[in-house]
Structures are given as structure tokens and as C-alpha cells.
Amino acid sequence: MRKMNGEEFDELVSFFDSMARTSWLKRVHDTLKETTGSWKDKDILDVGCGTGRLLLRGAEEANKLVGVDLSSEMVKASIQQFFYHELSGKSQFLVADAENLPFEDESFHLSLSTCVMFLLPDPSKGINEINRVLKKDGLIAMLNPSEKMSQETAAQYAKENDISGFERTALLKWSNVSTRRHRYTADEMTALLEELHFSEVTHKEVLGGLAIISMAKKEQDS
Template sequence: MPGEEFDELVDFFDRMAQTKWLSTIHEQLINQTGSWNGLSVLDVGCGTGRLLLKGGKNAERLTGIDLSSKMIDRCRKLAGEADYQHCEFLVGDAYHLPFKDESFDLALSTCVMFLLPEPEKGVGEIVRVIKPGGKMAMLNPSVHMTEQAASGYCSKHQIKDFEKTAMKQWSKVATRRHSYDEGALNTLLTSLGFGSVEHLPVLDGLAFITTAKKAK
């Protein structure tokens, strides 16, 4: 998946990250991971960096990586505007993270792993770069996410305009990529070295936040 295909979508993804529904999910994910104080935090497929900037004010170090150079340009711009001095944003591939083993306390990946042709490779790289006992948190669509289900959710919760457009676009992509139920994701994560796997349903079960710890 070349990064250039996402270069023209920077504004769309940045607006999507600021929608009420996705901002709320980001807050839930941050709460699920606990305090970031003093932690080194990595976001794989960071987009425009909104999640890192939302939760990482007191982190020791924030690192974002994305295939799209334009996304990374926007990350750097937003970090500068927020006067975050402890950030680093890099263009890179989720299959080949340019970091040493056991470099991070916490790794995030939202709306990314289900897009990869081989998600297990991306998760395996995350395992590699997390310290023993460190955490991972992901957001993925569930097997219940369809365009029809997303439309129903928007009608039920009176989600309109761009907020609705963004969710329906996410659902459209989700139906063409990987989706997991909790059992399948448990099996994948435990096979790669994670334990203490927990799932938090969001969007009325159309997606879920998954947290897990790397074995010590």
C-alpha cells in the first residue's frame, strides 16, 4: 500500500479525527491505556497525529509513523502549533518499523491494522518494539461494521453531514478489508506474545478498542 494514495486525503483524515464520534473513541482509548506520564509512546499509522497530541502532553516521548509524507508534514505542523517539543514524526512502513527492539512503553494503532494485507506482520512489529510488560492499544471495526449498519447508527444517534460521511466511508473501507471478532483477535494477539487482552466495544459494537500487554 503506497503512502502516496493517502497524500491527497490529509484534510479528510484530519477532519475525521476531529469528528465527535472519533474524538470520543480516542478519549476512550486514552483512558483504557492509563496514564502516559513519563512514557515513550508510539502511534503506528498516526495520520495527522491528533491522537498522540490529545493524550501525550505529559509523556516523555511521542513518536508517530505513517506511510504518507503529507500526513507526517501535517503532524509536524500541528505539534509545532501545540508547542510539543517531545515529538518525532517519521515516514515509514508498519511492516518494518525503524526502531530498536523494546523501545516503547506503549504502542497505538487506530484504524490501521485492518487495512494491512497481512495484519499479523504489523502486529508482530509492534510486539517487537514494545518493552516487556508494555501495552498496546488498537481500534478496529468489528464483524458487524457494514455500510448499512453505519447508516443505521448515524440515524439512531442523529449523526449528520461530514460526521456521517466520515463514518460511512470508514465502514465502506472496512467491508473490503479485515474484520475480527473478539475470539479471532485474542488468538492472533496471544500467538504473537500478548496477554491480558481486553476489548471495549464502541459505536454500539460496530468497532472495538483492544488493549493488551506484552509478556515480561
């Protein structure tokens, strides 16, 4: 499986920012924020931050917000976004590879990753890097497509939930990429996270079971 590069995403900034504002992805982001609890006084990392909209959800309470993305244009958009919201002082955005994060060990309390790990040829490399940069007892929270995700099931979900226009197009595009990359059952994701030294793994289905939010705690002795 070929590894994607930053330039492939540079031209998609507008699309991804619009997708982050769709009703269905906004609901998923809200659920992800609720699942991770309070960000008060915490240092938060978003791997594959896109245009930074997920980090905005806990920006007021967090101590520091850091986003990395392969795309320099996504990073520019995030910087601009946080400047607009007067949050430049507590945020940092960098061009970086999920498999080689430019941070010291045990730097963050929480690491988010939405719609990223399943794109990697070997997702375990990205998850392992997240483990490295998390503090002891730090949390990982990911969004990944489930084994139920496909063009057909996404189209059916859109129909049942009156999702149309651009919102439907974005969902179908995501489903199309998912079927060509990685999809996970909850059991498969649990096994992968436990193998990579995470514990207390929990999952929450979103989008009618087409995707899952997985959360786990870094093992003390990892």
C-alpha cells in the first residue's frame, strides 16, 4: 500500500475544512470531545489536524494545543484559524509525519487522531509513535472507519438521515477511501492497541456503526 504525501492534501484544504463543518462530522467531533472528557490544563496533540477544527472544541480549557499534518497548506489553515480565534498564544502547528513525530517522549496528556491512522500503510507505526509522545497514563482517542463502512452502507446512511448535497458527497468520498485502506472491527482495534502497550480500551460507534471512536490509556510500563 502506497504512503500518501503532503502535496496530495494541499489542494484539498477547502474540501476538508468544509467536510469538518458538515453536520455528520461535527456530531462525530462533538462525541469525540465528550468521550475524552475535560481538557483543562492538559497538553493536547492532534495527529493529522487538518484545518484545526477538532482542536478548537477544547481550546479554551486546554493548556496547550499542538497539531501536526503532512500538508503544509493544512498547517497554514490551522495557524490562520487559531489566529482568527485569538488562540495563537497557546497553539502550535507543524508539518510532520505521523510515523515520526517531532516531539520528546511523554510530551502530551492526550493525543487525537481522526481519519488518519487508517490511511497509513502500517497504522501500528503511527499508533506506536503516539504512545511514545504520550505521558504515563496519557490517552489516545482515534476515529476510524469500521468494517461496516462501504459506498453502499454510506449511501444508505445518508438516505436514512436526509444527508444530501456536499454533505453526502463528503461522506461517500470518505467511505471510498476507507474501502481502499484499512477498516477495523472493535475487536481488531482492541487487539492492535493492546499489542502496542495501551490498556483500558473502549469503543463508541458513530455514524450508525460505520465508524468507531477508540480510546485507550498508555500502559504505565510501556
